Amino acid sequence: MRLELRGQVSERMVYCSPVFAVIMTFLTGMLIFSFLGVNPTQAIITFFVEPVSSIDGVAELCVKATPLVLIAIGLSFCFRANIWNIGAEGQLTIGALAGGGLGLLFFNSSSQFLMPGMLIFGILGGMVWAGIPAFLKIKFGTNEILTSLMLTYIALLILSYLIHGPWKDPEGQNFPESRLFPEAGLLPIILDETRLHLGWIITLICVPVAWILMTYHLIGFQIRVMGMAPMASNFAGFRGKNIIWISFLISGGLAGLAGTIEVSGPIGQIIPVISPGYGFTAIIVAFLGRLHPIGCLLSGLLMALTYLGGDNAQIELNLPNAVTGVFQGMLLFFLLASDVLVRYRIQIIGYKNKHRNVE
Amino acid sequence: MADKKPILELLEICKGYPGVIANNRVNLEIKPGQIHALLGENGAGKSTLVKIIYGVQRCDTGKIKWKGSEISQITPQIARKLGIGMVFQHFSLFDAMTVEENIALGIPATLANENLKQNIIDISEKYGLPLDPYRYVHTLSVGERQRIEVVRCLIQNPKLLIMDEPTSVLTPQEVDKLFKTLRRLSAQGVAILYISHKLQEIIDLCHVATIMRAGEVVDTCIPSEESPRSMAEMMMGTNLIVTKKNERLVSEKPYFSVINLNHQATMEHGTDLKNITIKAHKGEILGIAGIAGNGQIELMEVLSGEITASDDSLVSIDQVSVGNLGPRKRREKGLGFVPEERLGHGAVPEMLLWENAFLSGYQSMKLMLNGFMNVTKSREYAEKIISRFNVKTPNVNVTANSLSGGNLQKFIFGREILQDPKVLIVFQPTWGVDAGSAAYIRQSLMDIADRGAVVVVISQDLEELFEISDKISVICEGELTKPEIVENITVENVGLLMSGIKPSGNDILGTQL
Numbered sequence: 001m002r003l004e005l006r007g008q009v010s011e012r013m014v015y016c017s018p019v020f021a022v023i024m025t026f027l028t029g030m031l032i033f034s035f036l037g038v039n040p041t042q043a044i045i046t047f048f049v050e051p052v053s054s055i056d057g058v059a060e061l062c063v064k065a066t067p068l069v070l071i072a073i074g075l076s077f078c079f080r081a082n083i084w085n086i087g088a089e090g091q092l093t094i095g096a097l098a099g100g101g102l103g104l105l106f107f108n109s110s111s112q113f114l115m116p117g118m119l120i121f122g123i124l125g126g127m128v129w130a131g132i133p134a135f136l137k138i139k140f141g142t143n144e145i146l147t148s149l150m151l152t153y154i155a156l157l158i159l160s161y162l163i164h165g166p167w168k169d170p171e172g173q174n175f176p177e178s179r180l181f182p183e184a185g186l187l188p189i190i191l192d193e194t195r196l197h198l199g200w201i202i203t204l205i206c207v208p209v210a211w212i213l214m215t216y217h218l219i220g221f222q223i224r225v226m227g228m229a230p231m232a233s234n235f236a237g238f239r240g241k242n243i244i245w246i247s248f249l250i251s252g253g254l255a256g257l258a259g260t261i262e263v264s265g266p267i268g269q270i271i272p273v274i275s276p277g278y279g280f281t282a283i284i285v286a287f288l289g290r291l292h293p294i295g296c297l298l299s300g301l302l303m304a305l306t307y308l309g310g311d312n313a314q315i316e317l318n319l320p321n322a323v324t325g326v327f328q329g330m331l332l333f334f335l336l337a338s339d340v341l342v343r344y345r346i347q348i349i350g351y352k353n354k355h356r357n358v359e
Numbered sequence: 360m361a362d363k364k365p366i367l368e369l370l371e372i373c374k375g376y377p378g379v380i381a382n383n384r385v386n387l388e389i390k391p392g393q394i395h396a397l398l399g400e401n402g403a404g405k406s407t408l409v410k411i412i413y414g415v416q417r418c419d420t421g422k423i424k425w426k427g428s429e430i431s432q433i434t435p436q437i438a439r440k441l442g443i444g445m446v447f448q449h450f451s452l453f454d455a456m457t458v459e460e461n462i463a464l465g466i467p468a469t470l471a472n473e474n475l476k477q478n479i480i481d482i483s484e485k486y487g488l489p490l491d492p493y494r495y496v497h498t499l500s501v502g503e504r505q506r507i508e509v510v511r512c513l514i515q516n517p518k519l520l521i522m523d524e525p526t527s528v529l530t531p532q533e534v535d536k537l538f539k540t541l542r543r544l545s546a547q548g549v550a551i552l553y554i555s556h557k558l559q560e561i562i563d564l565c566h567v568a569t570i571m572r573a574g575e576v577v578d579t580c581i582p583s584e585e586s587p588r589s590m591a592e593m594m595m596g597t598n599l600i601v602t603k604k605n606e607r608l609v610s611e612k613p614y615f616s617v618i619n620l621n622h623q624a625t626m627e628h629g630t631d632l633k634n635i636t637i638k639a640h641k642g643e644i645l646g647i648a649g650i651a652g653n654g655q656i657e658l659m660e661v662l663s664g665e666i667t668a669s670d671d672s673l674v675s676i677d678q679v680s681v682g683n684l685g686p687r688k689r690r691e692k693g694l695g696f697v698p699e700e701r702l703g704h705g706a707v708p709e710m711l712l713w714e715n716a717f718l719s720g721y722q723s724m725k726l727m728l729n730g731f732m733n734v735t736k737s738r739e740y741a742e743k744i745i746s747r748f749n750v751k752t753p754n755v756n757v758t759a760n761s762l763s764g765g766n767l768q769k770f771i772f773g774r775e776i777l778q779d780p781k782v783l784i785v786f787q788p789t790w791g792v793d794a795g796s797a798a799y800i801r802q803s804l805m806d807i808a809d810r811g812a813v814v815v816v817i818s819q820d821l822e823e824l825f826e827i828s829d830k831i832s833v834i835c836e837g838e839l840t841k842p843e844i845v846e847n848i849t850v851e852n853v854g855l856l857m858s859g860i861k862p863s864g865n866d867i868l869g870t871q872l
Contacts, residue, residue, distance in 0.1 A: 216731050218721070224710070225718065231704040234665045235696075236718045237687025 003344040013342045018288050018299065021334035028330055038317055046316045047309035047327075059194035061304050063266055066199045067092070067258035067275065069300035071282035073210045074254030076291040077247045080214070081223040082230070085248060087133065087148030088255040089279025090155035091126040095256020097159060098125025100263040100270045103185035104167060104178055114184040118260055119202075126256015127249045129155060134248035138241050144248075152279070163272055178270035187265040199261035203297075206254070210293040223247055255279060276307070284332045303328065363390045364427060366518055366550050367412070367443075372421035374407055381407040382418065383574045389519065394541060394551045396561040396582060398594055399571035400765075400793035405554050408571070409521055412552070413445050414438045439467070444512030445521040450504050452496050459492035462511045470514060482513050486540045501650065502533035509540070520544065521552045526560060530650055531821065531854035538564050556594075556794065558587035559822065570594055591794045604827075605809050610641035612678075615782045615813045620673045622661050630654035630837045632661065637815070637832075637839070639782070644804065644814040645842060646828030648821060648853050654837035655817050656699075659786045662815070663696045664689040676782055690722060695780030697771055699787040701764065705771045708760035712752065715759050716741035716774055723778045740777075748773030749799065765796030772800050782813040789823060801827050821850050835859045 029047070030040035051057050071088045078085040099122030106114055133147040160176075169179045187197040214220035226233040226243050233240065258278065263270055285303050289295030310324025365388035374382040381404045389395045399405045410416040412423070414433035423430050425441050438445075452461050462479060463471040470478075476492045483490040488506045496504060505525065512520055522541075526534045541551055541564065553565055561568055562582045570578040570593045578593045616639070622632040632654050639645045649655055660666040661674070668674050668682035675681060676692045684692070698704040706715045717726050717737045726737045741755035748769045752762055759767055768789070775783060788804065789797035805827055808814045817834075818824050824831055830842035833856040840856055 212731075216734065218727060218730050218732065221714070221717070221732060225707055228709050229703045229707045231698075231700065232707045232718065235663070235686060235698060235704055237664070237685050237690065239685070 002347055003340070004347045006343060006345055010342070014339075015290065017338040017342050018290065018295075018335060020338045021288070021331060022302065024334040024338075025327060025330045028334075029327060032326070036319065038319070043313065043317060043319075047313050047323075048305060050316075051305060051308035051312050055191075056194050057308070059191055059196035060308060061301060062200045063195050063197070064304035064307050065297075065300040066203050066265070067262055067278040068282050068285050068303055069203050069297050070206060070258040070261070071251075071255045071279055072285035072289060072296040072300055073206055073293050074251030075282055075286040076210075076289070076293065076296060077214070077220075077223055077250045079286060080227045080291050081243055081247045082227040083137075083244060083247050084145045085130065085133065085148050085251050086145055086283060087130070087150075087152045087279070088251065088282055089275060089277065090148070090152030091129045091252045091255035092259035092262070092275055092279045093152070093155040093159050094129040094259070095122040095126035095252075096259030096263045096270065096274050097155075097162065098122055098128075098256065099260030100178070100181070101167075103181040103264060104270070106185070107179050107182055109182055110184045112184065114182070115187065115264070118185055118264055119257060122256045122260025123253040124256070126252040126254070126259065128252075130248045130252020130255070131245075134245050138244055159270075159274065160272060163270060167270060169269075176272050180269045181264055185264055186268055187261065195266050197261075197265040199265045202257070202261065207293045207297050214293065219246055255282075281328060284328060284335075288331065288335055303331075306331075363392070365389060365424075366391050366426055368422075368424040368427075369408070369412070370422040370424065372408065372411060372418045372423075374404075374411060374416065374418045380574050382411070385421070385571070385574075385576055387569055387576065389550045389552060391518070391550050392545050392548045393567060394545050394553055394565045396565035396568035397552060397554045397571065398556065398558075398561060398568050398590065400556070400594055400795070403571040403594075404574040405571055406523070407574075409445070409523060409552070409554060412438070413443060413521060439515060442516065442518035443521065444515060444517035444519070446505070446508045446512060446523065446525060448523040448525075448527070450508055452504055452507060454495070454497040456496060457492065458490055458494050458496065458499075458507055461496055461507055462492075462514065465511045466515055475514075478514055479510060482510055486513065486543055487536065488540055501528045501652075502530070502536075505529070505537070509537075513544075517549060519550045519552065521554070523554045524556075525553075526555065526557060527819075528651060530858050531850055532858060534560070557822070558590050558794075561590070562587065572596055595793070595795045597795065604805065607642040607809055607829075608811070609643050609829075610811075612640070613638035614641045615639045615676055615815070617662070617674050618672070620661060620668060622657055622666070622668070624654075624657050625666065626656070629657055632657050632837045635661075635837075635839050639813045639815055641781075641811050641813055642808055643830065644808050644816060644828045646824035646831040646845075647815065647817040647834055647839070648824050648831055648857055649817075649819065649834035650857050651819055653835050653857075655786065655834060657837070658834065658839075659696075659698065659784070659817060662784050663694070663698070687722065690719070690778075690780075693781030695719075695775040695778055695783045697775055697783075697785040697788060699790065701767050701771060702760055706759040706767060709758055711758055712745075712755040712762075712770065713738045713741040715770070716744060716755070718774075720774055720778055744770055744773035744777060747777065748803070763793070764791045765793040768792045769796050769799060772803060776803055776807055780807070780812060782815070783807060784815045784817070786817045787820075788816060788818065789820065790818075797823075821853060824853075825850065833857055 026044065030044060033040045033043035052061055071092065075085060075088060099118040102118045102121045103114065129151060132151055133144045136142040136147050137144045163176045163178060167178045169177055187199055189197055190201065222238045222243050225236065226238065226240065259274065262274055281303055285296055285299045288299035306324055306327045310321060313319040313323050314321055367389045369385055369387040372382050372385040385408055397405050407416065411418045414435045414437060423433060459476055459479060463475055479490060479492045488510055490506050490510055525537060529537065545551060555561055562585065565582050568580050568582045569576055572594065617635055617637040620632060620635040624631050630653055635658065661668060664684055664686040667685060671680040671683040673682040676694060679692060681689050681692055702708045707718065717732055720740055721727050724740050726733050726740060738755050744750065745752060745755065750770045750773065751766050762770065788800050792800065801823065804814050816824065816828060825845060828845050831845055831848060831853060832842040833840045833853055835857060836859060
């Protein structure tokens with residue numbers, strides 16, 4: 001058996017492949033549920049319908065989707081340039097610490113500038129953390145996959161140190177948690193009696209801005225050219241180093257922003273676990289969304305649903321939390337598989353022909 | 360040989376791919392001992408037809424007869440058993456293995472025995488294909504590598520030998536040797552199907568030519584009774600533009616110059632450049648000849664600025680040093696360039712034509728607005744390129760890789776030329792381009808030289824260089840010879856220099872005066 005390149009890749013199929021991946025995930029999911037002894041239809045309803053059957057549920061969905069969409073949009077810039085920043089989790093953490101740190105520093109403040117300041121610090125924090133692998137790649141040619149990933153663990157350890165040490169709430173009975181942010185350091189709620197906060201609006205603004213930047217700005221053009229044809233990028237005289245810097249800083253900045261939004265939105269303080277792996281899940285979100293900001297928005301919502309569905313399945317069906325991970329993994333697996341099949345067809349070769357292939 | 364029965368007959372062969380008919384009712388017959396040319400532009404269906412004969416692909420309808428009897432099914436193995444051998448355009452050799460090992464890998468196990476070495480030596484002597492079975496492939500020249508492929512076929516004693524564009528990588532001397540071998544084979548009754556678009560070669564070598572256009576056989580002729588021009592016109596179905604050289608005003612001082620430039624190759628197996636000196640004047644076309652892999656890629660990178668020189672003063676345009684500038688800054692100084700590779704270097708395959716027009720034209724054509732791409736202006740520019748350079752495409756909203764090679768090359772040339780470069784450097788301008796587009800491109804190079812631009816053409820195609828250049832230099836192992844006025848040299852001289860043979864005496868090429 002071998003894979004043979006298809007002559008013409010159908011544009012429509014490229015966009016259909018995520019849909020196909022979702023359908024396959026549903027079907028396989030139902031199969032798994034029935035093996036677990038759960039009625040598959042009931043399980044799918046519990047997983048994917050119940051969580052969003054109320055306004056509160058939809059609001060929760062948007063709260064979960066906020067960091068995923070933001071990070072995925074940023075990662076799209078990197079991935080489009082063929083730069084493999086997989087350390088968004090670390091950039092999110094440092095962003096949360098930088099933004100949240102400002103909130104803790106002014107824990108008595110009621111200034112209206114505190115919140116914008118925290119967001120800006122969050123962005124800068126993420127940029128600094130993403131700037132390290134960018135610098136190392138440009139200066140020493142290191143592999144950004146390794147450096148960005150390892151920096152994630154460093155970031156998590158810094159978080160752990162701060163929260164167990166200097167930033168621990170003095171009145172917190174020795175729990176590893178920071179003080180609560182002041183009112184002025186919390187993102188305002190935009191829908192009463194839900195947790196839906198201003199971060200969602202920020203996300204919705206980022207989507208079209210990123211789309212325009214990617215499609216019609218010279219920066220986006222350079223990033224796309226470098227990713228699709230690095231030689232053509234040289235031909236045009238684009239500076240490869242600048243493109244590396246820019247794409248790392250955009251994605252780091254957005255991850256840092258997502259981190260600050262998390263701590264100053266739904267969480268309200270700095271705790272040992274800020275993110276349940278948003279930075280990693282966003283990689284799936286970015287690819288599922290075809291590295292396109294609007295695609296990222298849709299796939300971010302879908303991925304958020306798997307988190308909510310997983311929680312719901314735990315409560316309603318007594319299923320383990322790992323179900324969430326299984327669903328996310330299946331989604332990525334089927335997406336990659338259908339992407340391969342969009343570009344290649346499977347050819348089964350008989351034993352005889354296998355020996356001597358002329359071409 | 361007219362009374363001989365054909366060895367291979369194709370009757371009404373049809374083959375379609377989704378969206379195109381590659382072969383439409385093709386009839387062809389080849390007689391023993393005949394050297395039969397298959398001629399046509401890119402996309403005319405030559406390769407498909409050959410693949411059908413060799414069994415790599417199956418035809419939809421039609422019959423194949425071998426020695427008068429019909430063959431129901433054909434695969435490469437069956438083809439080889441029947442006595443059909445094929446030398447592909449791209450070699451399938453392992454660099455780290457010896458000649459003998461490579462040959463052993465490509466033949467039936469019964470032949471790959473202890474007599475193989477002797478066989479190789481016998482065959483190579485018999486047909487004038489000197490080949491040492493113990494040599495490693497990576498130490499061989501391209502011409503020698505091709506001999507391995509030919510010997511590999513001959514060892515199986517073929518009745519029909521198919522050769523796909525065999526001379527595109529050879530020096531004139533190597534071509535002569537190959538032709539001698541082919542004539543000898545023909546005299547012994549081996550039929551040869553010879554695919555090429557080099558018309559002069561076909562006239563020199565082939566007995567019969569079948570001409571294909573858009574999947575159909577449109578004509579057959581006796582090449583020796585035709586001229587390259589008449590055959591090109593049969594091939595294209597239209598009249599060919601004849602390039603014409605005008606007298607030009609050549610500037611006194613060189614306008615574009617490179618002085619004693621050394622450069623170490625960055626690629627693996629690249630060629631270092633040694634003491635390259637180029638002095639090119641306005642209104643002059645300088646041709647740089649050479650066999651692939653002798654430093655042309657590196658030279659192109661250094662001239663375009665994709666790799667900057669070690670010292671700013673080594674490269675200059677109009678007395679201004681540009682050695683340290685990248686391609687973007689050099690474009691500002693009036694440099695334009697067209698790389699060898701169209702898809703992925705000169706153009707982004709998956710991007711639309713207007714985006715590709717923006718790629719190199721955004722500065723000089725002012726296609727930007729506050730950092731954003733001005734889509735309307737970029738489209739207009741792409742449309743201008745298409746209409747001025749006869750690019751066949753439905754509109755500017757198609758991707759670059761949907762254009763044929765010739766059309767995309769015309770688009771890329773149009774994009775550079777419409778920016779009115781003072782210096783235009785082109786690498787293999789008509790490589791893999793159909794004859795019509797090639798003539799068009801050559802004419803446009805002459806036109807901009809007429810307007811007073813410096814044109815530097817790096818090419819392997821000597822016919823082309825002799826047609827358009829005013830002076831020719833030769834690059835061999837990273838060294839560039841002194842340019843000579845084209846009227847004072849011959850193709851043979853240049854061929855010798857290309858293969859690294861330096862005639863004795865100071866006057867390398869000028870002795871022909």
